[in-house]
Amino acid sequence: TQLLEQSPQFLSIQEGENLTVYCNSSSVFSSLQWYRQEPGEGPVLLVTVVTGGEVKKLKRLTFQFGDARKDSSLHITAAQPGDTGLYLCAGAFGNEKLTFGTGTRLTIIP
């Protein structure tokens, strides 16, 4: 079973600050997805990255896929209370099933 480690596990910061969360594996992903989950709801897809070194932006969120396709990061600029939630990465390894990471619980303090 492939393991995706996310760090930090918990992060609590003030509104307006910047932050980065990480998703790491010892194996190469064929693709990687990022989701955000809010309390009482299911995870919602934010982005999919496929190519090593790829950078995608979604408003204040910037996603980067590592050159070797073993890691990914999510950077949030000027965090807002609406960014609060559980951030999950999910990686596909070849034709194996999608595996979810351990999650980062983000809290933005107004």
Add this chain to the structure above:
Amino acid sequence: DTAVSQTPKYLVTQMGNDKSIKCEQNLGHDTMYWYKQDSKKFLKIMFSYNNKELIINETVPNRFSPKSPDKAHLNLHINSLELGDSAVYFCASSQWKNSPLHFGNGTRLTVT
């Protein structure tokens, strides 16, 4: 229109009982899944169906039995419920295996 809907939202039951959770998707996707999210928020796949055919069957007690009457529906039946079955169960669908998932809002199962 809700894309992936599952019922019930909450399920409280006693040990030993049998219960079912229903899921329907109106996205026209071929693949549906059941995931279990534990108290530490870790999401683990249980089953996956593609066009009514079981394609992923993780190491799950055989008290759990999925059923897909058609490609828009995937139900989960659980026999002889145990305390350790308490969790949030998510149904999801995707266009094909490993493409982005669309999740339902979960069923919080509490076994007392």
